[in-house]
Amino acid sequence: MTVRYSTMAGIGLFSLMLVNGGLAVHGRREVRQAKPLLARTGALVRDLRLTDLCLFTEASYTRHPGMADLQTPFQDSPLSMEHFPSGSLTGPPPHLSGGLHRRLTVYRHGR
Amino acid sequence: MAANLERQRHIVDFTVASLLRRKGKNGALLAVYTVIVFLLASVIFFTHALKQEAARVLKDGPEIIVQRTLMGRYSPIPRSYADDIREIGGVQSVRPRLWGYYYDGSFLANYTLMVPDEAPPPGEIVLGSGISRLREAFPGDIVGFTGFDGRPQSYRVQGLLPEESQLVAADLILLAESDYRQLSGIPADQATDLVLTVRNRKELATIAEKIVKLHPDTRPIIRSEILRTYDALFSWRSGVVTVLFTIAALAFVIFAWDKATGLSAEERKEIGVLKAVGWESSDVLLLKFWEGLLVSLTAFLLGTALAYLHVFAGTFWLFAPVLKGWSTLYPEFRLTPFIHFGQLEVIFLLTVVPYIVTTIVPSWRVATIDPDMVLR
Amino acid sequence: MIRAQGISKTFNAGRPNEFRALQDVSVELPFGRTTILKGPSGSGKTTLLGIIGCMARPTTGRIYLGEREITSLPERFLTGIRRQTFGFIFQQFNLIKGLTVLENVMIPAYPLGEKHGLLRQRALDTLELFDLGRKAGAKVDWLSGGEAQRVAIARALINDPLVVIADEPTAHLDSRLSTEFMAIMRRLKGEGKTIILASHDPIVYDSDLGDLLIEMRDGRIVRGGERP
Numbered sequence: 001m002t003v004r005y006s007t008m009a010g011i012g013l014f015s016l017m018l019v020n021g022g023l024a025v026h027g028r029r030e031v032r033q034a035k036p037l038l039a040r041t042g043a044l045v046r047d048l049r050l051t052d053l054c055l056f057t058e059a060s061y062t063r064h065p066g067m068a069d070l071q072t073p074f075q076d077s078p079l080s081m082e083h084f085p086s087g088s089l090t091g092p093p094p095h096l097s098g099g100l101h102r103r104l105t106v107y108r109h110g111r
Numbered sequence: 112m113a114a115n116l117e118r119q120r121h122i123v124d125f126t127v128a129s130l131l132r133r134k135g136k137n138g139a140l141l142a143v144y145t146v147i148v149f150l151l152a153s154v155i156f157f158t159h160a161l162k163q164e165a166a167r168v169l170k171d172g173p174e175i176i177v178q179r180t181l182m183g184r185y186s187p188i189p190r191s192y193a194d195d196i197r198e199i200g201g202v203q204s205v206r207p208r209l210w211g212y213y214y215d216g217s218f219l220a221n222y223t224l225m226v227p228d229e230a231p232p233p234g235e236i237v238l239g240s241g242i243s244r245l246r247e248a249f250p251g252d253i254v255g256f257t258g259f260d261g262r263p264q265s266y267r268v269q270g271l272l273p274e275e276s277q278l279v280a281a282d283l284i285l286l287a288e289s290d291y292r293q294l295s296g297i298p299a300d301q302a303t304d305l306v307l308t309v310r311n312r313k314e315l316a317t318i319a320e321k322i323v324k325l326h327p328d329t330r331p332i333i334r335s336e337i338l339r340t341y342d343a344l345f346s347w348r349s350g351v352v353t354v355l356f357t358i359a360a361l362a363f364v365i366f367a368w369d370k371a372t373g374l375s376a377e378e379r380k381e382i383g384v385l386k387a388v389g390w391e392s393s394d395v396l397l398l399k400f401w402e403g404l405l406v407s408l409t410a411f412l413l414g415t416a417l418a419y420l421h422v423f424a425g426t427f428w429l430f431a432p433v434l435k436g437w438s439t440l441y442p443e444f445r446l447t448p449f450i451h452f453g454q455l456e457v458i459f460l461l462t463v464v465p466y467i468v469t470t471i472v473p474s475w476r477v478a479t480i481d482p483d484m485v486l487r
Numbered sequence: 488m489i490r491a492q493g494i495s496k497t498f499n500a501g502r503p504n505e506f507r508a509l510q511d512v513s514v515e516l517p518f519g520r521t522t523i524l525k526g527p528s529g530s531g532k533t534t535l536l537g538i539i540g541c542m543a544r545p546t547t548g549r550i551y552l553g554e555r556e557i558t559s560l561p562e563r564f565l566t567g568i569r570r571q572t573f574g575f576i577f578q579q580f581n582l583i584k585g586l587t588v589l590e591n592v593m594i595p596a597y598p599l600g601e602k603h604g605l606l607r608q609r610a611l612d613t614l615e616l617f618d619l620g621r622k623a624g625a626k627v628d629w630l631s632g633g634e635a636q637r638v639a640i641a642r643a644l645i646n647d648p649l650v651v652i653a654d655e656p657t658a659h660l661d662s663r664l665s666t667e668f669m670a671i672m673r674r675l676k677g678e679g680k681t682i683i684l685a686s687h688d689p690i691v692y693d694s695d696l697g698d699l700l701i702e703m704r705d706g707r708i709v710r711g712g713e714r715p
Contacts, residue, residue: 114600389570
């Protein structure tokens with residue numbers, strides 16, 4: 001009794017869907033299990049009064065994008081290079097390009 | 112109803128048999144398609160998970176940070192500023208924060224030095240897990256730095272910050288205030304910035320305005336702004352991400368174009384034969400639909416599954432070298448799998464649907480012509 | 488009977504390469520009998536077969552299948568009729584490469600939604616009739632000329648059609664296989680099928696199989712009627 005191609009296709013697609021479903025369930029479980037870990041890290045953030053994730057350590061404006069100002073990328077290095085690709089991935093924080101900052105500063109930052 | 116199901120199954124039988132005739136070409140097609148979905152899904156999973164983690168982990172950070180600017184960039188703030196800022200209505204507490212960067216020439220790495228509220232005793236430091244890994248320094252070891260005045264300073268490693276928190280602490284060094292001032296040269300009456308706690312969160316903006324009125328050379332940063340910074344991470348506006356997606360889109364368009372213009376004479380003839388032996392136009396179009404669906408659905412499911420494994424089990428290793436950039440010290444991206452299904456829907460709509468369309472549309476005309484051309 | 492009335496077919500009308508394949512052709516083909524269309528290539532035999540077999544519409548004229556006028560039917564109905572009523576054997580066989588013999592034979596029945604097991608069995612039985620049962624799983628690319636033709640015939644018969652049409656069936660066959668083909672046609676005739684053959688091969692048009700012999704030249708009927 002040969003298996004029909006349509007059956008094989010159906011089984012194949014169904015298995016893939018099962019795998020994806022399984023990964024989704026696994027993901028949900030991981031998220032639940034990660035909650036205490038995230039809470040501990042959050043506590044560390046609170047105790048040490050941290051403001052930023054440690055993703056890109058090569059420049060001040062990539063290490064602490066939340067604290068950065070607009071001039072820093074061009075003053076961090078004698079060659080005034082922008083660090084790539086981290087400098088492109090961490091753009092200037094939104095609060096520098098509008099909103100509260102504009103209202104508060106006495107002098108204008110270039111853009 | 113049963114007849115229609117059987118009809119669909121028969122057409123699928125034919126579709127699969129037809130695809131299997133050219134195992135190499137169709138296999139390559141499927142592989143490329145899967146890779147495109149894989150890359151796109153990987154980037155989407157990664158950036159979403161990272162942003163989720165940032166939001167959750169940083170939500171209890173300082174409410175307001177007051178920086179001082181001098182000559183256009185931020186510089187140490189006099190501790191005396193805290194006195195009148197403390198008097199502003201709604202402010203619960205003002206404390207100085209002492210931290211800064213240290214460039215380690217021998218390892219080409221940047222560290223962030225901090226003086227926490229509960230600092231280690233003078234002469235001892237706590238290292239972040241990334242530094243420990245980089246310098247192979249463990250509790251009990253002695254670590255040396257060069258001070259601002261060129262004088263060497265050495266400290267004993269008291270302990271390490273938890274590896275599980277490396278996303279915020281990989282490059283931190285905690286040390287005592289006296290040690291830090293000696294190392295960095297910052298005068299006793301100055302701090303890096305001030306941290307405020309506030310009674311009522313709704314008053315943050317008002318308080319920030321008042322701070323600037325008191326000290327026009329300061330720049331308050333409120334917590335929501337810091338969190339928004341991480342929302343903007345990897346955003347569409349970042350050139351790198353745009354380039355990546357554009358390349359993927361281009362690859363896909365070239366793909367689809369090839370399919371769309373690829374209805375060869377042989378394929379036309381075959382459709383003619385099908386029509387000649389009794390298939391209707393709708394049967395032929397169904398055939399093309401199933402062809403498109405089978406390939407794209409397989410690529411989609413396979414690509415997203417592989418992307419999930421790549422990002423959450425494999426720590427995004429394909430892209431990690433790109434992300435590291437110039438840093439020598441970086442966290443391992445062991446992220447929690449926060450998945451947003453809306454994004455999967457978007458990938459699906461952007462990949463599966465256009466592919467099916469480009470499989471059906473070129474066949475439309477051929478499917479509807481009279482089959483007598485096969486007689487010639 | 489199948490009646491064709493005033494059929495004309497012009498290709499590329501109005502353009503420089505306008506070609507009149509058929510001009511005012513009228514024939515009557517009785518059910519259960521064998522009709523042979525004789526004539527050189529370019530005489531319009533293939534075109535006429537295509538029009539009778541519901542694969543193309545005439546430029547002018549009408550076709551009647553029994554009492555039913557079919558020339559003005561919409562495509563869906565026409566396809567249905569073609570599927571149920573006619574089994575076409577092409578000059579080039581036109582088997583679908585890369586697929587097996589069995590798959591090729593079953594293809595005309597796929598859209599009908601018949602139960603797979605039943606269809607498969609019927610296809611195997613049909614192949615048995617032509618001594619091809621063993622080759623059911625073979626890819627058609629590897630068949631000999633004679634085997635390929637028999638598969639083409641089996642495919643034409645899968646839906647148990649009323650009429651079998653064959654266009655130049657012996658064109659690619661040697662004498663032995665041509666005679667075999669005629670023997671198969673004789674068998675089908677014995678089962679009551681209506682057969683229409685187009686050929687300029689004497690083995691076909693000189694045989695006693697044909698009840699009607701219609702001679703065509705340059706798109707017109709020059710001689711037609713019952714064999715004496």
